[in-house]
Structure formats: C-alpha cells, structure tokens
Amino acid sequence: MSRILVVGGGIVGTAIAADQAERGHDVVLICDSPIGGGATAAGMGHLIALDGEAAKVELTNYSLDLWRTVELPDDCDLVVCGALWVAADDREMQTAAAMRDRYLSRGIGAELIPAAQLAELEPELRPGLAGGLRVPTDAVLYPPNAARYYWHRAVKSRARHLTARVLTVESHRVQLRDDSSERWLEADWVVVAAGDRTSALLPELSIRPKKGHVVITTRDAPFVRHQVVELGYVGTTKSRAPVSVACNVQPRRRGQVLIGSSRQEDTHDPRVEPAVLDRMLRRAASYFPGLTRLTALRAWTGFRAVSEDGAPIIGSLRPGLAVATGHEGLGITQAPGTARLLGQLLAEEPPDLSAAPFDPHRFGSEAA
Amino acid sequence: MSSTASEASTYDLAVIGGGPGGLAAAATAAELGARVVLVDESPALGGQIWRQNRSRVVPAAQPWLARLEAAGVELRLGTTVWQATPPGNLHTSQGPIRARQTVLACGARELLLPFPGWTLPGVHGVGGLQALVHSGLEVRGRRVVLAGSGPLLLQVAASLTSHGAQVLRVAEQAPLSRLARFSLGLGPGKTWQAVTLANPRFRASSWPLEALGTERLEAVRLQRVGGSEILPCDLLAVGFGLTPNLELPRALGCRIEEGAVAVDEHQRSSVRGVFAVGEVCGIKGAPGALVDGLCAGASAGGTTIARPLLRKRDRQRRFGRLLTRTFSLREEIRQLARSETTLCRCEQVDYASVAAHPDWTSAKLASRCGMGLCQGRICGAATQALFGWGPHGVRPPLTPVPVGALFSHDIPPPPPASRESRS
Ligand SMILES: Cc1cc2nc3c(=O)[nH]c(=O)nc-3n(C[C@H](O)[C@H](O)[C@H](O)COP(=O)(O)OP(=O)(O)OC[C@H]3O[C@@H](n4cnc5c(N)ncnc54)[C@H](O)[C@@H]3O)c2cc1C
Ligand SMILES: Cc1cc2nc3c(=O)[nH]c(=O)nc-3n(C[C@H](O)[C@H](O)[C@H](O)COP(=O)(O)OP(=O)(O)OC[C@H]3O[C@@H](n4cnc5c(N)ncnc54)[C@H](O)[C@@H]3O)c2cc1C
Numbered sequence: 001m002s003r004i005l006v007v008g009g010g011i012v013g014t015a016i017a018a019d020q021a022e023r024g025h026d027v028v029l030i031c032d033s034p035i036g037g038g039a040t041a042a043g044m045g046h047l048i049a050l051d052g053e054a055a056k057v058e059l060t061n062y063s064l065d066l067w068r069t070v071e072l073p074d075d076c077d078l079v080v081c082g083a084l085w086v087a088a089d090d091r092e093m094q095t096a097a098a099m100r101d102r103y104l105s106r107g108i109g110a111e112l113i114p115a116a117q118l119a120e121l122e123p124e125l126r127p128g129l130a131g132g133l134r135v136p137t138d139a140v141l142y143p144p145n146a147a148r149y150y151w152h153r154a155v156k157s158r159a160r161h162l163t164a165r166v167l168t169v170e171s172h173r174v175q176l177r178d179d180s181s182e183r184w185l186e187a188d189w190v191v192v193a194a195g196d197r198t199s200a201l202l203p204e205l206s207i208r209p210k211k212g213h214v215v216i217t218t219r220d221a222p223f224v225r226h227q228v229v230e231l232g233y234v235g236t237t238k239s240r241a242p243v244s245v246a247c248n249v250q251p252r253r254r255g256q257v258l259i260g261s262s263r264q265e266d267t268h269d270p271r272v273e274p275a276v277l278d279r280m281l282r283r284a285a286s287y288f289p290g291l292t293r294l295t296a297l298r299a300w301t302g303f304r305a306v307s308e309d310g311a312p313i314i315g316s317l318r319p320g321l322a323v324a325t326g327h328e329g330l331g332i333t334q335a336p337g338t339a340r341l342l343g344q345l346l347a348e349e350p351p352d353l354s355a356a357p358f359d360p361h362r363f364g365s366e367a368a
Numbered sequence: 369m370s371s372t373a374s375e376a377s378t379y380d381l382a383v384i385g386g387g388p389g390g391l392a393a394a395a396t397a398a399e400l401g402a403r404v405v406l407v408d409e410s411p412a413l414g415g416q417i418w419r420q421n422r423s424r425v426v427p428a429a430q431p432w433l434a435r436l437e438a439a440g441v442e443l444r445l446g447t448t449v450w451q452a453t454p455p456g457n458l459h460t461s462q463g464p465i466r467a468r469q470t471v472l473a474c475g476a477r478e479l480l481l482p483f484p485g486w487t488l489p490g491v492h493g494v495g496g497l498q499a500l501v502h503s504g505l506e507v508r509g510r511r512v513v514l515a516g517s518g519p520l521l522l523q524v525a526a527s528l529t530s531h532g533a534q535v536l537r538v539a540e541q542a543p544l545s546r547l548a549r550f551s552l553g554l555g556p557g558k559t560w561q562a563v564t565l566a567n568p569r570f571r572a573s574s575w576p577l578e579a580l581g582t583e584r585l586e587a588v589r590l591q592r593v594g595g596s597e598i599l600p601c602d603l604l605a606v607g608f609g610l611t612p613n614l615e616l617p618r619a620l621g622c623r624i625e626e627g628a629v630a631v632d633e634h635q636r637s638s639v640r641g642v643f644a645v646g647e648v649c650g651i652k653g654a655p656g657a658l659v660d661g662l663c664a665g666a667s668a669g670g671t672t673i674a675r676p677l678l679r680k681r682d683r684q685r686r687f688g689r690l691l692t693r694t695f696s697l698r699e700e701i702r703q704l705a706r707s708e709t710t711l712c713r714c715e716q717v718d719y720a721s722v723a724a725h726p727d728w729t730s731a732k733l734a735s736r737c738g739m740g741l742c743q744g745r746i747c748g749a750a751t752q753a754l755f756g757w758g759p760h761g762v763r764p765p766l767t768p769v770p771v772g773a774l775f776s777h778d779i780p781p782p783p784p785a786s787r788e789s790r791s
Pocket of ligand 1: 333
C-alpha cells in the first residue's frame with residue numbers, strides 16, 4: 001500500500017482518488033474548493049463522443065465505455081439525450097457526412113439528418129438549416145455530483161479529504177496551508193489534478209486558462225431534446241481569436257436549458273462579461289430564435305485547462321510526482337479514462353491505451 | 369435638439385428604486401437641475417409601501433409623484449437592472465442606461481425562516497400578504513394569525529382588520545422587556561404600548577412552531593410563555609424582519625457593514641458616484657427612507673444638506689439601530705426547522721440536505737439549494753441567519769430576465785472630458 005496525495009477535487013482529481021483508493025492505496029485528497037468545484041462546477045456536462053485527433057478520440061471512447069459501466073446516483077441527472085450537430089449550409093453538411101463516416105468506422109452510431117427531419121427532431125431550430133448529424137449515445141449529466149459520486153467511492157475505500165491550499169509540490173511531498181498554518185505532507189506519489197491552476201504548482205508545464213460563459217434558464221415547457229451543437233463548434237475549440245462563440249444548447253433533466261458556449265484566451269478574470277454574453281446568446285438565438293423568450297436565471301464562467309498542443313497531460317513527471325490535466329472542454333467526458341490510465345501507469349501495468357500522446361515530457365525542449 | 373442617441377441616454381443621475389427613498393432622491397436632485405432617470409422593475413411607482421394600482425391610491429405618495437413630474441424626472445418602469453458597473457452603467461431589461469452618478473434605493477425584502485409547514489398554501493410572508501391585499505385579495509371574515517418579529521406585524525394586522533379580516537393573534541418573538549425599551553425610544557405620542565394595547569391579540573415572547581394542515585393551512589401552533597397554543601386559522605402571515613437587497617450594491621462593489629450598504633453623512637457609499645438610501649442601507653421604515661432620499665438628492669444635486677435635515681436623518685438612523693436591537697432574533701427561532709422541513713422552496717431541498725455541508729457553495733453545488741427562480745434570495749438569507757454562512761458572490765443577471773434582454777449591452781466607454789468637434 002502506498003500513500004497517494006491528490007491535489008484537486010474536480011472531476012479529474014476525484015476520479016483519480018477513487019481509482020487509487022480502490023487499488024488499496026492510502027489516499028488523501030487536498031483541495032481549496034468544495035468537491036466538484038473548479039471548472040467541474042462550471043462545465044456543461046456533455047459526455048461527448050469526440051471527432052478529432054486519434055489519440056484524444058481514443059481517450060474519449062475509452063472513457064465513455066467506463067461511464068457506461070458506472071451506476072450514477074439520481075442526483076447526477078444523467079440523461080442519454082443524444083447530440084445533434086447542426087449544419088447551417090451544404091458545406092457543413094459535407095462535414096457532417098465525413099464525421100458520420102469516422103464515427104461509424106469507430107463503432108459509434110451516427111446518422112445524417114436531412115433538413116426536412118430537423119424540424120421534427122428539434123422544432124425550435126430556425127427553418128432553412130441544411131441538416132445535421134445525430135449521435136444518439138451522447139449524454140448529459142450534472143458534473144459536481146458526478147465528482148461527488150467518485151469521491152463517495154474513494155471514501156468507501158478509506159480516502160480522506162483535506163481542505164487546504166497547496167503552496168508547493170515536489171517529488172514525494174507537498175507543502176500546504178490550512179487555518180493559517182503551513183506544513184509538509186509526505187507521500188509515495190503526489191498527483192496534481194489542479195486544472196487551470198496547474199502551472200502555478202508546476203511551472204515547467206504550460207497550462208493556459210480558456211474562459212467560458214454559460215447561461216441557464218428557468219424551468220419551462222420542453223425546449224430542446226438533444227444537446228444541440230452547431231458544426232462550427234469544433235473550429236472554435238481550437239480558435240486563437242480573443243473571443244469565439246458557438247451555439248451549444250443543452251436540455252437539463254429538470255427542465256432548464258443550458259446555453260453555451262464561449263472561449264476566451266489570456267484572461268484570469270472570473271467575472272461574467274455582458275459583452276460576451278451578448279455575442280454568445282445572439283449566436284445561440286441565430287439557431288434557436290425562441291430562446292429570447294425563455295428566462296435567463298443565472299450566468300457563470302469557468303476556465304478550461306489547455307496544454308500547448310491542446311491534448312491532456314497524464315502521467316509521471318518524475319518519480320513521486322505525477323500530473324493529470326489539460327482536458328480543455330472535455331474533462332468531464334475524459335475523467336474516468338484519465339484516472340484509469342494514470343492508475344495503470346503508476347502501477348507500471350500495461351496501459352489499456354497508448355499513453356505517449358499524453359506524456360508530460362512530450363513538450364521536451366520547447367518547454368525547457 | 370441635436371443630441372445623438374448615446375448622449376441622449378447619459379444622465380446626471382440614475383435612481384434605482386421608486387419607493388420613498390428613491391422618489392425623494394430623484395425629485396430633490398431634479399429640482400436642483402440634474403437630469404434624472406428613475407428605474408423600477410415594478411410597473412408602478414411607490415415601492416413596497418406606496419405602490420399604487422387601479423384600486424389603490426396612496427395619498428402620502430401624491431406630493432412626490434407631482435414633484436417628480438414637475439421636475440422632469442424620466443421614468444423607466446417595468447425595467448429591471450440586471451447588472452451595473454460604477455458609477456452609473458446600468459444594464460437593464462430595456463437596454464443600457466448611462467449616468468454619472470447612481471442612487472441605490474432598491475429597498476429590502478422579508479426574511480423568511482423555515483419552520484415545519486411553512487410552505488403550506490395559506491402561509492404567506494407578512495409583507496407579501498399585505499401586498500396581496502393591496503392588489504385585491506379578499507380577506508373579509510378570514511381568520512388570520514400573524515407571527516414572527518418586527519413592527520410590520522402590527523401594521524399589517526391593523527390593515528387586515530380594516531379590510532374586514534378577523535385577526536386572532538399577533539405573535540412577536542421579542543420579549544416584552546425589550547419592547548418596553550423600544551417604546552421609550554420612540555418618543556412621546558407614539559409609544560409602543562399605545563400600539564400594542566390597541567391590539568388585545570398581541571403577545572410578546574411568542575412565535576410560530578408549526579403550521580398544521582394536509583392540503584392547506586388549517587391551524588398554527590404557537591410558542592407562548594409557559595407552553596404552546598394551537599389556533600385554527602385560514603391565513604398565517606409570518607415574517608422575521610427585513611433584509612436589505614444587496615445584489616446591486618455588491619455588484620457595484622459597495623462596502624457592506626452589518627448586512628447593509630455603508631454610507632457616510634452625504635449618503636455616499638464606498639464607491640465614488642454611488643449613493644444609497646432607504647432600507648438598502650439599513651432597516652429604518654418609510655420616514656427614514658424619505659429623509660435619506662432628501663439628503664442623497666441634495667448631495668447628488670451638488671448642494672450641501674441643510675442642518676435640520678441632517679439632524680432628522682441622524683434621529684432616523686438611531687431609530688433604525690433601535691429597531692435592529694429590539695427585534696433581534698432569539699436562538700429558538702433558528703431551531704424551528706426539522707430535518708425534513710423544506711429549506712429551499714424553489715428546488716425542494718430539505719433542511720438536512722443543506723445543513724450537512726460546511727458552507728453555502730458546497731451546499732448549493734451538491735443539493736441545488738439556491739439554484740431556483742429566487743436565485744437564493746430566500747434560502748440564501750435563511751442560511752445566513754441559521755448557519756452564519758457568508759453572503760455568496762453575485763453574478764449577472766442579478767434578477768431573472770428574458771434571454772433576449774441580455775442582448776446588446778456593449779456599453780461604450782465614458783466620453784472624454786473635453787470633446788473635439790468632428791464632422
Ligand atoms: C464553460 C465550460 C463548459 C464545459 N463543458 C464541458 C462539457 O460539456 N463536457 C466536458 O466533458 N467537459 C466540459 N468542460 C470541461 C470540464 O469542465 C473540465 O475539463 C473539467 O472540469 C476539469 O476538471 P479538473 O478536475 O481537471 O479541474 P477542476 O474542476 O478545475 O478542479 C481543479 C481542482 O483543483 C483545486 N486546486 C487547484 N489549485 C489548487 C491548490 N494550489 N491548492 C489546492 N487545491 C487546488 C481546485 O480547488 C479544484 O478543486 C467545460 C468547461 C467549461 C469551463
Ligand atoms: C414585502 C414588503 C412589504 C412591506 N409592507 C409595508 C407596509 O405595509 N407598511 C410599512 O410601513 N412598511 C412596509 N414595508 C417596509 C417598507 O418597504 C419600507 O419601510 C419602505 O418602503 C422602504 O423604502 P425604500 O425606498 O427603501 O425601498 P422600497 O419601498 O422597498 O422600494 C425599492 C424599489 O426598488 C425596486 N428595485 C429593487 N431592485 C431593483 C432592480 N434590480 N431593478 C429595478 N428596480 C429595483 C423595487 O421594485 C422597489 O419598488 C414592507 C416591506 C416589504 C419588503
């Protein structure tokens with residue numbers, strides 16, 4: 001049995017804590033926000049079958065398989081609503097067709113939806129769209145309680161929790177501050193899952209925050225059925241423009257509608273910005289004109305953690321110090337696979353998927 | 369007139385709230401020559417106490433309404449301010465408003481604390497029931513019990529009686545000893561005894577233990593000296609005092625002290641160009657709110673506040689502090705809820721699910737308490753009173769507004785001090 005210190009109580013840190021505790025290790029989780037806080041509290045909770053670079057797709061699909069094996073409690077609000085990627089014009093429809101082929105080749109169900117059928121599936125979409133692609137297995141959940149679910153599993157295997165700020169991490173130990181006293185804790189492994197704040201603890205890793213806004217409505221008559229995303233969304237996830245927005249609208253199990261999404265670089269300011277809300281909501285309303293009559297209840301922001309190449313960073317940095325972060329807009333989806341992969345790496349078991357694309361050392365000379 | 373659209377929407381002063389405090393501030397500043405806009409989310413002026421409707425004209429409000437009109441105050445009613453930045457950039461449900469100064473006159477709301485049965489139909493807030501009666505609810509012949517704390521209980525009891533209701537009991541949690549001291553502080557002619565003696569149904573050291581009934585309210589069980597009593601009734605009005613509406617002040621960054629906006633002798637908040645008047649800077653009643661408004665109107669309008677007015681204002685502030693001391697809640701009030709008693713009404717979260725957490729943020733994340741339509745206005749204030757949980761952060765929209773109201777609020781930066789003419 002080893003002593004493991006996990007820094008971070010978001011979905012990634014809690015999933016790692018559960019995996020490590022269930023392997024029989026003595027786990028202490030340290031975070032300075034409630035369990036399920038951080039970006040996890042801000043995320044939309046779309047469990048998304050990704051279309052993109054092979055390595056990320058592999059991690060995503062591996063994770064989705066794991067999500068399907070867990071039995072989430074009711075308060076996680078899991079709904080398998082499917083995703084609908086909407087094509088505005090014929091060019092986007094061609095993109096949709098290519099996406100379908102890639103999904104099918106990986107064994108993920110996906111069907112092209114002709115324009116005429118869109119209105120049937122999502123009556124609130126504006127007329128004149130070219131069609132879409134439906135991925136019926138995509139789901140949504142409430143991320144903070146999914147993190148709490150993992151945390152309850154960890155606790156069942158005797159994990160413990162410290163509310164404290166970590167000041168320094170080193171191989172085999174961390175320095176933390178709680179109730180204004182500072183001290184060091186020793187361990188066999190320190191695992192940093194500190195999300196967008198990782199670089200403050202590990203300056204050798206470049207993790208940039210990417211700010212996002214979300215708006216939630218009051219409960220009303222059903223408005224959307226699927227997680228509806230415009231096909232232009234994938235472009236915005238890689239955009240380097242100061243602000244990019246995409247229509248991303250989600251039905252919550254309790255009847256609210258979640259409206260996203262925005263991406264902003266180079267800011268750590270957590271405040272909600274009316275000018276960004278304006279752009280984001282206009283974009284969403286350009287697909288769903290009826291959105292304007294729903295009632296906006298709350299808005300919030302969160303920070304996605306982005307690595308230099310946009311892929312997660314998972315693995316050992318040096319003996320006694322490991323890291324798991326950099327999931328950008330996919331951390332909820334990819335958390336179970338991340339935890340499992342890291343567990344296999346630390347235990348020196350053969351990993352279920354290739355770990356090289358996530359290797360913390362891959363930035364090598366660039367980072368130095 | 370050749371002013372452009374953006375100049376047209378720049379005011380010397382924006383007043384948020386059309387209750388006594390806001391009316392007095394707006395009229396005074398406008399009479400001093402300021403260009404004033406008054407914003408209120410309600411479709412009618414008057415605030416909590418003077419709000420008028422088709423069936424209700426409030427004589428006390430008339431002179432103020434006349435002065436507003438004579439002084440040319442622009443009205444934006446039915447307009448919700450959902451975000452603001454200093455000194456006067458207001459994001460509203462009807463578009464942006466820009467002003468060089470702001471008076472916050474956004475009032476207070478009732479403090480509602482959970483006790484078994486408080487969510488049964490037939491149980492209301494004291495002020496809420498008063499408002500319902502003003503807008504036409506028929507109470508003639510209905511048996512009513514009022515319980516909780518504060519002068520509003522007796523005022524509303526009197527008003528209900530005048531509307532033909534049968535008031536069975538007015539239960540005030542504060543002990544008689546404190547009420548007696550309060551009456552001394554009121555000055556001659558206005559003694560508390562006079563008020564309470566006029567109401568033989570009044571009981572001190574009495575509070576609601578449980579609202580009884582299956583489908584709706586049937587009776588209430590009250591604590592009283594030496595035991596409890598059960599009173600069958602049709603309506604129960606409860607209120608444990610008022611709590612300032614601090615969302616806007618906090619969005620603007622105003623310093624808060626003891627649960628209210630801190631102001632100086634000119635009614636200035638800690639934020640330059642932002643004033644506060646009325647109950648948002650301390651519970652004091654409508655007369656106190658009026659005096660605050662006169663002071664802020666004078667300051668914002670660029671004159672000094674007359675000495676007699678200052679003295680009056682200081683008296684009102686002392687009265688406000690006396691109110692707070694007199695009606696401070698006893699410990700038992702914080703122990704009324706049972707594990708299964710609803711704490712967050714919007715999201716149907718019970719007391720135990722909230723109390724299990726160390727703070728508001730984790731309680732909210734895990735139990736969804738405070739995530740509903742009232743945005744935590746009720747249960748947030750309750751958890752502050754019950755558990756001492758600090759006030760939580762405010763984010764726009766400060767009030768629920770239509771999604772479309774969040775559009776087009778890219779307010780241009782303030783104009784440069786000296787303008788060059790361009791063609
Ligand atoms: C607007 C938005 C929408 C999103 N939508 C989706 C979606 O639909 N689907 C999806 O899969 N993903 C989505 N994501 C991404 C997802 O939310 C994140 O990738 C994921 O939550 C990251 O989890 P984490 O555990 O790595 O980090 P976090 O949740 O940020 O947790 C970090 C933890 O570390 C702690 N911490 C940090 N530094 C310290 C320190 N020095 N001392 C102590 N504790 C520390 C924090 O307190 C926190 O507990 C979205 C993100 C955003 C912002
Ligand atoms: C429910 C209730 C009932 C009451 N009934 C009585 C009574 O019967 N008798 C009595 O003596 N006292 C009563 N009071 C106390 C009384 O309200 C105050 O003493 C007095 O009205 C305070 O005046 P004010 O100017 O500070 O604020 P208020 O009169 O409360 O006025 C505040 C105004 O601000 C507006 N406002 C707030 N936020 C925003 C926003 N974001 N955007 C736009 N507008 C906004 C509100 O619509 C409201 O009209 C009551 C209080 C409450 C809460």
